[in-house]
Amino acid sequence: MVIAREWIVDRAILPDRVQASTRVASIDGRIVAVDQMAAGPEAERLNGTLLPGFVDLQVNGAGGRSVDEATPEALQVVAEAVWKGGATAFLPTLITAPWPQLLEQVRATAQWLKQWHQEDGTPGPGAEPLGLHLEGPFLSTPGAHPEEHFVDPTPERIRELLDAADGTLRLVTIGNARNGAPAAAKQLTDAGVTVALGHCDRGDQFTDCVDLGATAVTHLFNVMGPLHHRTLGPAALALDDARVTCPIIVDGVHVAPAMVRNAFAVLGPDRTVLVTDAVSAAGMPDGTYSLSGIEVTAKDGVVRDANNNLAGSALTMALAARNFLQFVEKAGPWTLGKVASTNPARLIGCSEHGELACEQRAAFTLLADDGTFTAIR
Secondary structure, three states: OOEEEEEEEEEEHHHOOEEEEEEEEEEEOOOEEEEEEOOOOOOOEEEEEEEEOOOEEOOEEOOOOEEEOOOOHHHHHHHHEEEEEEEEEEEEEEEEEOOHHHHHHHHHHHHHHHOOOOOOOOOOOOEOOEEEEOOOOOOOOOOOOOHHHOOOOOOOHHHHHHHHOOOEEEEEEEEOOOOOHOOOHHHHHHHHOOOEEEOOOOOHHHHHHHHHHOEEEEOOOOOOOOOOOOOHHHHHHHHHOOOOOOEEOOOOOOOOOHHHHHHHHHHHHHHHHEEOOOOOOOOOOOEEEEEOOOOEEEEOOOOEOOOOOOOOOOOOOOOOOOOOHHHHHOOOOHHHHHHHHHHHHHHOOOOOOOOOOOOOEEEEEOOOOOEEEEEEE
């Protein structure tokens, strides 16, 4: 059965412009028209600005459940909470754990990823999981990660990881100072996996890793050591290197609003990405939650571990987008579409998301005139 949908919206964020009075049509979940033709009688009216669906590259959990549980039930709760938070697609993210345990989590999550679509190919409920992000254990500086489980990214471990993920691995974060980091960046990139550098407080091997394929950092400024004007760490090197895209946690706590503005002034709309680094507290009231077996506490929307380290966030993409527009006053909906959708999709090589254009997924985020964000499929 063919499923055809049609929408008419006040404004639409297209790759090269903001267009008024736009009709968007889809067949079987794919956009087939973006124009200003008259809409049919069955078209759904949307009041506000239609953006390409937000893509969140770093989701450790949401809705009270954690990705590291690696069960279909928990992962489905996370996907639905991400959707409620305004994003239409995401990367479930696993953090550091004992290597054998982590591989089991990778296998279980990969199996769920492959089964998320219905048997007829239509999307499952919630935000679409685009693949897996592994943040650890190839790190150098712990933050909230259990440092005792850090390991070097040897060729053997990378092969084990790729085998366990079975084609679902999209993004891996590596500490650039770890032994073998540049070679691992090349090995992963050659396998079609995007490599980000993060959780490292030294600049050692940073440029070597970028030369061999790394194209991003994981949460700019956070767990990167101080930003110094003579001793260049990962944050300064990332800002200076035009090859590097920089995801930022825009909650006003991980990075102060003034530093968000400073970063955007350097990076511009093409190298900035919004991420949540959400944990199970996202979309939930303040309380005690779990992050890979670590007890974390959400208070006033800020998540910390027992040592008072920031431990992920309670952000949704809707909140991150609202904060970005507030912090960076010169940014508007077109820029937001770039940093919350186009750039993250392109960073991980996802050609089906990120733009309002024909052949793209018919998955959108609507910015209503009252400032709220809603995911639409």
